[in-house]
Amino acid sequence: xxxxxxxxxxxxxxxxxxxxxxxxxxxxxxxxxxxxxxxxxxxxxxxxxxxxxxxxxxxxxxxxxxxxxxxxxxxxxxxxxxxxxxxxxxxxxxxxxxxxxxxxxxxxxxxxxxxxxxxxxxxxxxxxxxxxxxxxxxxxxxxxxxxxxxxxxxxxxxxxxxxxxxxxxxxxxxxxxxxxxxxxxxxxxxxxxxxxxxxxxxxxxxxxx
Amino acid sequence: xxxxxxxxxxxxxxxxxxxxxxxxxxxxxxxxxxxxxxxxxxxxxxxxxxxxxxxxxxxxxxxxxxxxxxxxxxxxxxxxxxxxxxxxxxxxxxxxxxxxxxxxxxxxxxxxxxxxxxxxxxxxxxxxxxxxxxxxxxxxxxxxxxxxxxxxxxxxxxxxxxxxxxxxxxxxxxxxxxxxxxxxxxxxxxxxxxxxxxxxxxxxxxxxx
DNA sequence: TTCCGATGTGGACGATGCTTAGATAGCACC
DNA sequence: GGTGCTATCTAAGCATCGTCCACATCGGAA
Numbered sequence: 001x002x003x004x005x006x007x008x009x010x011x012x013x014x015x016x017x018x019x020x021x022x023x024x025x026x027x028x029x030x031x032x033x034x035x036x037x038x039x040x041x042x043x044x045x046x047x048x049x050x051x052x053x054x055x056x057x058x059x060x061x062x063x064x065x066x067x068x069x070x071x072x073x074x075x076x077x078x079x080x081x082x083x084x085x086x087x088x089x090x091x092x093x094x095x096x097x098x099x100x101x102x103x104x105x106x107x108x109x110x111x112x113x114x115x116x117x118x119x120x121x122x123x124x125x126x127x128x129x130x131x132x133x134x135x136x137x138x139x140x141x142x143x144x145x146x147x148x149x150x151x152x153x154x155x156x157x158x159x160x161x162x163x164x165x166x167x168x169x170x171x172x173x174x175x176x177x178x179x180x181x182x183x184x185x186x187x188x189x190x191x192x193x194x195x196x197x198x199x200x201x202x203x204x205x206x207x208x209x
Numbered sequence: 210x211x212x213x214x215x216x217x218x219x220x221x222x223x224x225x226x227x228x229x230x231x232x233x234x235x236x237x238x239x240x241x242x243x244x245x246x247x248x249x250x251x252x253x254x255x256x257x258x259x260x261x262x263x264x265x266x267x268x269x270x271x272x273x274x275x276x277x278x279x280x281x282x283x284x285x286x287x288x289x290x291x292x293x294x295x296x297x298x299x300x301x302x303x304x305x306x307x308x309x310x311x312x313x314x315x316x317x318x319x320x321x322x323x324x325x326x327x328x329x330x331x332x333x334x335x336x337x338x339x340x341x342x343x344x345x346x347x348x349x350x351x352x353x354x355x356x357x358x359x360x361x362x363x364x365x366x367x368x369x370x371x372x373x374x375x376x377x378x379x380x381x382x383x384x385x386x387x388x389x390x391x392x393x394x395x396x397x398x399x400x401x402x403x404x405x406x407x408x409x410x411x412x413x414x415x416x417x418x
Numbered sequence: 419t420t421c422c423g424a425t426g427t428g429g430a431c432g433a434t435g436c437t438t439a440g441a442t443a444g445c446a447c448c
Numbered sequence: 449g450g451t452g453c454t455a456t457c458t459a460a461g462c463a464t465c466g467t468c469c470a471c472a473t474c475g476g477a478a
Binding site for chain 3: 225228267
Binding site: 114117120121135137155158159160162163165166167168169170171173174176177179180183186187196197199200201 | 329346364367377379406409
């Protein structure tokens with residue numbers, strides 16, 4: 001009485017079908033649940049219900065798995081920024097809205113955010129990260145260019161966009177520092193604090209030139 | 210024929226004398242040589258010429274060792290910033306000088322810088338990091354306050370200082386991103402690029418309010 | 419001098435990243 | 449419909465890692 005293919009597939013097929021995607025989902029599940037510390041290759045394989053060696057047929061390294069996770073994260077970040085950019089018609093308000101969305105993304109998915117940048121920091125580790133369509137960089141440049149009414153040179157737009165990106169990244173990573181707590185209270189909450197710091201970037205920039 | 214104490218001490222004393230310091234130096238040596246990836250507790254013990262269990266009499270954890278390394282790094286960062294602040298009498302030039310020194314420190318010691326912030330990101334992991342005398346935060350606030358001629362409110366000075374810190378940190382971490390390369394060439398080098406991005410923070414800020 | 423606490427060693431345990439050899443299954447081809 | 453070929457998965461094993469344990473050694477106070 002040999003088991004049919006269908007029954008095997010329902011129970012536990014020897015071949016998973018789409019392990020690569022399953023591994024990525026497992027990795028992100030672990031990341032949200034236990035943080036980057038608990039994210040071992042073996043744990044990912046366990047989560048996906050597969051042997052510890054199976055992932056090596058889909059990713060060369062643990063690094064390559066992390067890299068794929070990071071790319072997914074950047075894609076979702078870009079999506080969140082795009083939604084924020086479309087949320088307002090006021091061109092002056094667009095850049096701060098993007099900035100706030102950025103920081104809130106990092107706050108909502110801190111573990112994913114950490115993996116994203118621990119990948120991105122390694123030079124040449126993020127192949128399509130210089131593709132402007134893939135990340136949200138062009139969104140920022142458009143918002144800056146628009147808010148300046150097209151008066152800025154291309155180089156200045158680029159510099160301003162990089163500056164903005166650096167600023168929100170720094171804010172995203174240092175948001176939780178203890179030395180900021182008293183100031184947060186004085187301003188009446190996290191949101192006001194974020195807007196206050198972001199204002200020192202974006203208000204100032206819109207008056208520049 | 211028992212060996213004398215002096216001979217033993219010269220050869221390989223059972224008790225090291227100042228292992229804690231030796232471990233920290235070994236850790237930093239490994240960090241500079243192999244980066245954060247090669248920094249295992251066992252490697253640190255090896256480098257110090259001691260058994261793998263010895264560090265546990267001086268640090269509760271590997272994390273606690275990393276934490277001490279991070280604190281040392283922040284201390285040296287503060288020192289570098291202080292030197293930069295004293296390098297000029299022009300009050301308007303002080304803040305950009307500090308910013309440049311910050312980024313150059315991160316560039317000169319990337320592994321140490323990474324450890325510093327991977328410690329600092331963990332809330333409550335950096336006990337004396339909210340001590341303004343220990344980090345360089347007060348330096349930044351002074352420079353900002355001075356450049357504004359004492360016109361800014363205390364809260365604004367704090368916000369501006371945080372903004373500057375976030376910006377410089379972001380720049381330090383993203384300095385090497387591939388998508389910035391073409392812009393660097395257009396501006397004629399790394400230094401010009403850094404000054405250009407920093408200018409979008411500091412020039413703008415000095416006109417703010 | 420004696421003895422205790424601080425500091426070191428050696429060995430062990432479980433977990434991890436990764437490799438190799440072999441089992442299994444989908445799929446083109448005859 | 450059988451027959452291989454290749455991609456995929458498992459089992460077992462290696463070196464390393466963080467951590468703990470029992471024990472060795474030393475320095476200094478009683």
